[in-house]
Amino acid sequence: MPENEATVQQRIDAIQSVYDERGMKPAEGVEQLRDMAEEAWARNGARVVAKAWVDPEFRKRLIANGRDAVAELGITMPKHHRHLVVLENTPKVQNVICCTLCSCTAYTIIGLPPDWYKDLEYRARVVRESRTVLKEMGLDLPADVEIRVWDTTADTRYMVLPDQPPETRGWPEEKLATIVTRDAMIGVARL
């Protein structure tokens, strides 16, 4: 870094001051966006998963047209996410999503991507060394489980529909939603 390079903080302040002068103001505050990005949006996805577990008709609609199905639950996606593909895990299939070119995700469904998803290591390796990477991340899959990786290179968005743990059958939908994690909807963890 050159000696006189502005810090990232100074650089963002500089851009902010340009915005302020032009009256360009974000709709939400920093805390509000942080909460949406890290909490509220991921809860959206958990609601979708729980509903799909208890309602076979909803599950069918979700697989057929994800965007329309999540709208039934009052969940909206940005205009440019025109298509949501829902990937069903089974005991013998593990889906995992990534974005090797940048860090695209269905963020209003599963939350803004966590730091490791955007790191060079995950982007470089998960397509080529999927089983090894998942094992390093704590998901040691039996050899007979097929791995399906989905690289988000276009504007189609993906979410993984985790397999419901057998011991949770019969639970109410609200309780089921509490066990669904963002990492399970990315596909690097099982429930």
Added chain:
Amino acid sequence: MDGIHDMGGRQGFGRVRYTRKARAFHADWEVRANQLYALAVRLGIFNMDEYRHAIERMEPRHYLTASYYERSLTSLATLLVEKGVVSSEELERRAQGSFPLAMPSAPGRTNVATRERFKPGDRVRVRLDFVPGHIRMPGYIRGKAGVVVGESPVYPFPDAHAHGVESQDEPTYDVRFRSEDLWPNSADPALIHVGVFQSYLERVAPA
């Protein structure tokens, strides 16, 4: 462009720095970087393809050492300068130091003239395209054959949309490749699916 951003399949990287319940943001300035670029998109100052391409145009040494949100703010600043919202000198004066921006853009291109409609089950090959501008084809599928498993609604064509070039919207196809075909004898067995724009694909004649 065959840029440093095209990470898929590159070797030599270590373990993923994974933690459970990892955060999306680690500092307030990161949240602000995210807000300010999203607002610029909403106001129509630039589009998502221009935004992604300005990240790809970062000097590779800067790209590799910058955090995710530093890349985001670099793209934002670059486009604000290129769109005439503010000058680079003005940004540096306000930041009280040098403000690294991305490299200049090369020309874009419009859709391929001979596009075909595909359906699930069709065998396709990714064209051997080498373009200097924006493209959403990861290098690891170039020239490789796979099977169509899905079709999307039409989207703006990124190779044009990132450069202000006229084009028609076109669908993308989720194409399934075998990792062993992408990296023979050098990959964990898996099915790798990539969202591929129609212009990047050609039909493989049945054997």
